[in-house]
Amino acid sequence: MDKQTQRHLYGWLRKQSAHGRRWIALCITLGLVQGMLMVAQAWLLATLLHGFIMLGHTPEQYLPHFAALLAVTALKALAAYGREVTGFHAGATVRQTIRDLVLTRLTALGPAYVQRRPAGSWASLLLEQIEEMQDFFARYLPQMAIAVFIPLVILVAVFPVNWAAGLILLGTAPLIPLFMILVGVGAADANRRNFRSLERLSGHFLDRLKGLRTLQLFLRAAAEGKAIERASEEFRERTMEVLRLAFLSTAVLEFFAAISVALVAVYFGFTYIDHLDFGHYGAEVTLFTGLFVLFLAPEFYAPLRELGTHYHARAQAIGAAEQLLAFLEAEVTEPASGAEPFSASAPIHIEARALEVLSAEGKTLVGPLSFTIEPGQQVALVGVSGAGKSSLINALLGFMPYRGNLKVNGQELRDLDMPQWRRHVGWLSQNPQLLTASVRDNLLLADPAADDATLEIALRRAQAWEFVAAKGLDYRLGDAATGLSVGQAQRIALARTLLKPTALMVLDEPTASLDRHSERAIMASLAEVVCRQTLVMITHRIEQLETMDQILVLARGQLVEQGPWRTLSRADGPFAALLAEREGGDLDA
Template identity: 55%
Template sequence: MDKQLQRDLTKWLKSQSKLAKRWLMLSVGLGFLSGLLLVGQAALLAHILHQLIIEHTDKYQLVSSFGGLFAIVGLRAACSWGREIYGYRCGEQIRLHIRQLILLRLQQLGPAYIKGKPAGVWASLVLEQVEEMQDFFSRYIPQMSIAVLVPMVILFAVFPLNWAAGLIFLITAPLVPMFMALVGLGAADANRRNFKALQRLSGHFYDRLQGLSTLRLFNRAEAEAENLHAASHVLRKRTMEVLRMAFLSSAVLEFFSALSVAITAVYFGFSFIGELNFGHYGVPISLFTGLFILVLAPEFYQPLRDLGTFYHAKAQAIGAAESIVEFLNSDADGMSQGQTNLESPETISITADQLEVLSPQSQVLAGPLSFTIHPHEQVALVGPSGAGKTSLLNALLGFLPYRGSLKINGTELKELDHSQWRQAISWVGQNPLLLHGTVRDNITLGNPLATEEHIKQVSQQANADEFIQRLEKGYHHQVGDRSGGLSVGQAQRIAVARAMLQSGAFWILDEPTASLDANSEHLVLESLKNAVSGQTTLMVSHRLDQLAAMDRVLVMENGKLVQNGSFEHIRQQGLLADMLAHTDKRDLDA
């Protein structure tokens, strides 16, 4: 990974920590207090041993010292407990914020952008990669301050007693972070490769899991299992690289810490036997001084060692942040929206002038298109597969960027508040999507405050009430993911009731009867006919026998608008005539 990129990602991560400054300060404050208590603990322990060994003091005279020692140990344990709690709260608050940023960005980019990557990739981004930042915010960031404050406290305690020991600490201390940085140079790269492998495996596994029935029918289950095995092997290899870095970092830190403590111990050992005679300000080194500094010696390096232990959390967070920051900064200028309120939302008119619908990568999907849909007009949109109908619908819904002009009630769509614009839309698609919850929850998805009377009324109008009443719990019947437990026709009627409850002035019908049997199709069409009466409507349909009831027909081919007029006017020529002839021939063959 580029060093400048690492610095930018580290800067971004640290900027997020400001959101939990209170918890961070509490965690650092308790760590600093624990350092002060540590000096007191070392002094009491050295005092007790000096009195018992050198002064031969009766142990009963040291009861107060023993009591103070136990009290300090208890207080340090409480500080450690508090640090863990506040550190976790710090990481939790920041993770919630980052997840909110990701979800808001996903909402802004819309489903057309999301479908460009497997669902497993988004699951990995929102779940695993955000979770991997916990230790960075809860442990590494506080430890950076503690690794400076606690050694400074110990140096202030040691230098007045023995400048030689303080000098040993001061000279050897930089070795720990220096070698920690050297070992950690490749850690961010290893973690980045690990997350990429995890994303690929998540996406691959989720997609294959969704299509398991198809794979079994085509006898490809074992072959895909081999592909999953290969992807998991790559992930295992990348994970072992990360672990190898972590273990190497820990080993290096332990080595230099132990070496520094050993040098201090050797210095005091030779001083006690009279071989070394410096560092004591002219006062002989006592057992108290030696024990006090030797007890503090490993503790002097402990914050630095902890920082090194948590350094892999920084590398982990940088590796995770790369994909997150890249996603948050993804170029989607065409998806920007304004704050202008929609004028007269109870009546909708749409005007497109040289409209070009773009993909999230700025490729032209359809256009240029020029047309007008007048208030209360019912318009059909037809054309062969791949003509650009779905792209046009996505642009109207604000899910795809565009060039040219697309005005709603005279206001450019880019300038509108998309959330308010979508409140004016009632949408029924060809594949009804019901969410996990009750039937009532799914009907009230766009209007949670609806009354029970209103819910029952729209259900009756959508011909859904009759089968809902037969369910064991009626409107409180639990619906599984992807309409589990209901037929496609039943799910579609619930979707129609949901659209009716939203009471939009602009109806978009995207082949609402494409997957239905004859009886369900009749019921859905009957309910939709009553619902869209008097409303501005745009219906995408392959059923050409439904076009005669529409006020106007738009015909698309290869992303262009090739015909525009009433059904009777354009049915005798052009692409629509060819489509009608093909339909008639197919019906005769049947």
């Protein structure tokens, strides 16, 4: 990673710290209070020891000093506790803000964009990488200010007592940040490589875990296990590289701090045996002076050492921010969402003219297309995989950008208020998502006011009542609908779609995971429901096409044919060719 990139990432991180400015300022203030209490503590200790050893005073004479020392120690501990608490809140506030930025952008880009990357990759971005920024905001940024102000406070206290000791402290202080920076340059690159390795491992592992059943059926589980092992080994090596740099940084800082404190101790030692005679403003160097400075010397370097300890948090945050910022600043086109209100009490009318569906990067995926779907029509989209059916559906749902015209009830789709538009759309994907909640809760997403009788009607229409009744509406589904078969999950999702009062129904292979008997029953139920709605359905089942009012045939992103079943099946065109090549009643076989 070049220096310019590092500066850009660091600048972005500093800019995000503004969201936790109040907590960071409070943390710095408590650090300064802790530093001043440290000086007071050293003064009290030096005074007590000098009085007992050199002046022969009794403990009774120093009772106020003992009470002050206890009070200062207690306040210093409270200040340290307050620093930890406020630092944590600073990091948590900024992390939540960054996570909101990512989620807001993901929401704006839509599910079509999200599906382009493995789920594990997004999980790593939202969880691990953002979490790794905690110490940067909670510790490193406050410590930068504290590492400047506390040494200044100590120098202000030491120079009036002994200028030679003050010069030693002042002269050796730059060594620590200098070597901290030298070690930290490589740490940022090591952390960046580590995060990339973690992202690959997360995405690889989660995808293989989801497809474990398929891998076992095709005897590929062992081979994929070795691939995960290689990815894990790469991640281990990257992690050890980061740890080596972190340990090296700590060792270097401790070494120079120890050398610096030793110089102060040597100076006072030679002064007490009359080998050195400078730095004392003409007055005698007393035991109080030596103890006071020696008590403060380790504390002078402590903030710098602590900054060095947290310096790897800076490198860690820069490494984590690289991919995060690349995603947030990527020049991609978000699906349009206007402010024009939309309402519909009747089936939807759809009209497309010179419609081109675009990827987020602006590449044309489908089109130009021109077609019209009349209110209440049942329309099927057909074509082999990759023809552009899903892209067209995503544009209709408002999840992908487009050029040209796509009007619903005479209003341009890109100008509509998308939440209002989607309230009138019922959508069932080929791989529907069920939440980790009860069956009832999943169904109530469509209609929160529905009672059990209404839920039962919807489940019966979706041929799902029999197995749901056996388990109960309060049966809790596991992650990814664990506890149900694929067909059962699809039927519950279909029941949820049927519960939603809509003017447009969009279905993507609604019977793909069902047997023929269940398929016919569900299609009969759908025929009853969608008679008052406009229906757009992706299907490869020939028997489902015969009842459609219109069929749109797509190939390589182009609309190559459209019309009713009777016309297309008799014409010598692409649809007839698909029928001729069909196997088992499936156009995509």
